[in-house]
Amino acid sequence: MSRPIHAVIHYAALQHNLKLVNSKAPSSRVWAVVKANAYGHCIEHVFDALRGADGFALLDIAEAEKLRDLGWRGPILLLEGVFDPRDLELCSRLGLWHTVHNEAQVQMLATHKTQQGHRVFLKLNSGMNRLGFDPIRYKSIWTRLNAMHQVEEISLLTHFARSESTSDVLQTLSVFKHATQDLPGERSLSNSGVVLGHSDLLAVEGFPDDWVRPGVALYGASPDAQHKSAKDWGLLPAQSLRSQLIAIQQVQAGDRVGYGAEHVVTKDMVIGVVACGYADGFPRVVGSAAQVLIQGRIRCPIFGRVSMDMLTVDLTPCLAQGVPVDVGAEVTLWGKSSEGMELSIDEVAAHAGTIGYELMCAVAQRVRVQSDVDIG
Ligand SMILES: *Cc1c(COP(=O)(O)O)cnc(C)c1O
Numbered sequence: 250m251s252r253p254i255h256a257v258i259h260y261a262a263l264q265h266n267l268k269l270v271n272s273k274a275p276s277s278r279v280w281a282v283v284k285a286n287a288y289g290h291c292i293e294h295v296f297d298a299l300r301g302a303d304g305f306a307l308l309d310i311a312e313a314e315k316l317r318d319l320g321w322r323g324p325i326l327l328l329e330g331v332f333d334p335r336d337l338e339l340c341s342r343l344g345l346w347h348t349v350h351n352e353a354q355v356q357m358l359a360t361h362k363t364q365q366g367h368r369v370f371l372k373l374n375s376g377m378n379r380l381g382f383d384p385i386r387y388k389s390i391w392t393r394l395n396a397m398h399q400v401e402e403i404s405l406l407t408h409f410a411r412s413e414s415t416s417d418v419l420q421t422l423s424v425f426k427h428a429t430q431d432l433p434g435e436r437s438l439s440n441s442g443v444v445l446g447h448s449d450l451l452a453v454e455g456f457p458d459d460w461v462r463p464g465v466a467l468y469g470a471s472p473d474a475q476h477k478s479a480k481d482w483g484l485l486p487a488q489s490l491r492s493q494l495i496a497i498q499q500v501q502a503g504d505r506v507g508y509g510a511e512h513v514v515t516k517d518m519v520i521g522v523v524a525c526g527y528a529d530g531f532p533r534v535v536g537s538a539a540q541v542l543i544q545g546r547i548r549c550p551i552f553g554r555v556s557m558d559m560l561t562v563d564l565t566p567c568l569a570q571g572v573p574v575d576v577g578a579e580v581t582l583w584g585k586s587s588e589g590m591e592l593s594i595d596e597v598a599a600h601a602g603t604i605g606y607e608l609m610c611a612v613a614q615r616v617r618v619q620s621d622v623d624i625g
Pocket of ligand 1: 282284328408439440441442462463464465466472
């Protein structure tokens, strides 16, 4: 038998989250963002649940190929565009749409030999200063692209740096509005935070978003966990990281647990050893404030440092509730236990000083990933 740690991908949760996004932006088409192997969920395990989306957006051509192999014939968008001229050939062959955000990409397109015109998304730098053309140059780049036989259609795209702030969203909209005035073409603006939090605002401001680009919302974590939890948004976790206890230790006052012997036991207690460590993607920096779910429903705090392959938990809450625990007991690190109780990935992330996005993407290669459809 293999190590008990595994990630379960919840098919119905993915479908629910996609439906929620659709209901928030009913007149928009949806790019399901599946970069980074679907935020760590594995493209092959999310594809079927998300195929109700209008297209898939990602960065790596290898991932685009995987979608084509899975049978997806619809739109695929490369969010960072191409990196070298050969990529353009693959775009032609696989029918990929691509972002154009820098001069080098414009040049590559101009010299690309193709029979078939490309669908490009011209990116505006609306203030985030990461990718895209400045508002002042935007129209002239559009004009150059529009004159190329290699380009069939140009859509207009930008990205929000602070989707949690209404005033920042309005400011970005105003930059976008000025830069794209009088330009034809479909618009693509919103990430999860804007779709969930501001789609009404976009409508009121007269910015119909033709293509929204939700990522994290589909996977059931909050785009703005500091202010609003995934549950408050109505999202369901699509990934559960689960393992088992592989040892139990009875310890007494004065004993120490784990590396560095930092954690000193103050009373007799029972420690559970979980087959999950930082080499599985569980953050070592979480303090003992972080909790896990034992036997599907009992929250127990981490006790001692997280090591490479294991972590240790204080099983006192189980004993207090009269729930017997032994080797083999289920441990839920985040997501949903097999009894349906939730421990939000954003909560664990907060204890690690980071965001749910990072944890879900960082689940290590050695962790088995399976869809609950396959498990039954
Ligand atoms: C990753 C990404 C998204 C999705 O962002 P979420 O916050 O996960 O919804 C949207 N647009 C672009 C350009 C991205 O790179």
